[in-house]
Amino acid sequence: MRGPLGFEQTTQPPPLANPDNSDIKRSRNYAMQPPVIPHKIEGYQLDKNANRCMMCHARTRTQESQAPMISVTHFMDRDGNFLAEVSPRRYFCMQCHVPQAGLNPLVGNTFTDVDSMLKKTDGKQETPAARKK
Numbered sequence: 001m002r003g004p005l006g007f008e009q010t011t012q013p014p015p016l017a018n019p020d021n022s023d024i025k026r027s028r029n030y031a032m033q034p035p036v037i038p039h040k041i042e043g044y045q046l047d048k049n050a051n052r053c054m055m056c057h058a059r060t061r062t063q064e065s066q067a068p069m070i071s072v073t074h075f076m077d078r079d080g081n082f083l084a085e086v087s088p089r090r091y092f093c094m095q096c097h098v099p100q101a102g103l104n105p106l107v108g109n110t111f112t113d114v115d116s117m118l119k120k121t122d123g124k125q126e127t128p129a130a131r132k133k
């Protein structure tokens, strides 16, 4: 993946790709997937002093920004209690949400959407009851 260079040599990193800025939401591959970011985030401060993302995605900012609000799960602590503000474990948005660019994946994968899998079974979905027989 790093090219035909010896392991003791440092490779030239590829130029940064131009990220998607279309503002078009992409469908999620499964229900619990963190949605990917459909806009540029270049220069947005995201550290212990400031969270630029929350300037648009916080509950109180969405009317002005027209951004989707962080969902209720973002207010939950690990014991399932709802906090007044974004939970510390959801503070660093980019742990889970990432911008997109039109690049070729370095590693292939065979992920199949659950809907496509259900369609493949031709409506003959295996139910727990059928499996027992």
Ligand code: HEC
Pocket (backbone or CB within 6 Å): 022, 023, 024, 025, 026, 034, 035, 036, 037, 038, 039, 041, 044, 046, 052, 053, 054, 055, 056, 057, 065, 066, 067, 068, 093, 094, 097
């Ligand atoms: C200037 C306001 C603004 C800022 C700052 C901002 N966003 Fe957004 N974001 C939006 C808007 C508006 C949308 C709706 C789609 C669009 O217009 O791009 C959006 C969409 C998204 C979505 C897609 C949600 C979905 O349902 O598909 C994600 C994820 C997201 N933003 C994450 C972030 C993260 C992470 C940051 C900080 C690094 C950030 N945003 C900073 C305004 C903002």
Ligand code: HEC
Pocket (backbone or CB within 6 Å): 031, 032, 033, 034, 035, 051, 053, 054, 057, 068, 069, 070, 071, 072, 073, 074, 086, 089, 090, 091, 092, 093, 094, 095, 096, 097
């Ligand atoms: C630990 C992973 C994680 C972190 C950190 C995180 N998110 Fe999310 N986010 C998710 C997941 C998973 C979903 C989809 C399921 C859900 O809503 O919980 C989501 C959903 C969203 C959505 C879509 C909400 C909707 O109702 O359509 C937005 C917007 C968003 N996150 C913004 C943010 C912002 C802004 C931050 C930082 C303040 C952040 N997230 C931090 C995992 C994360």
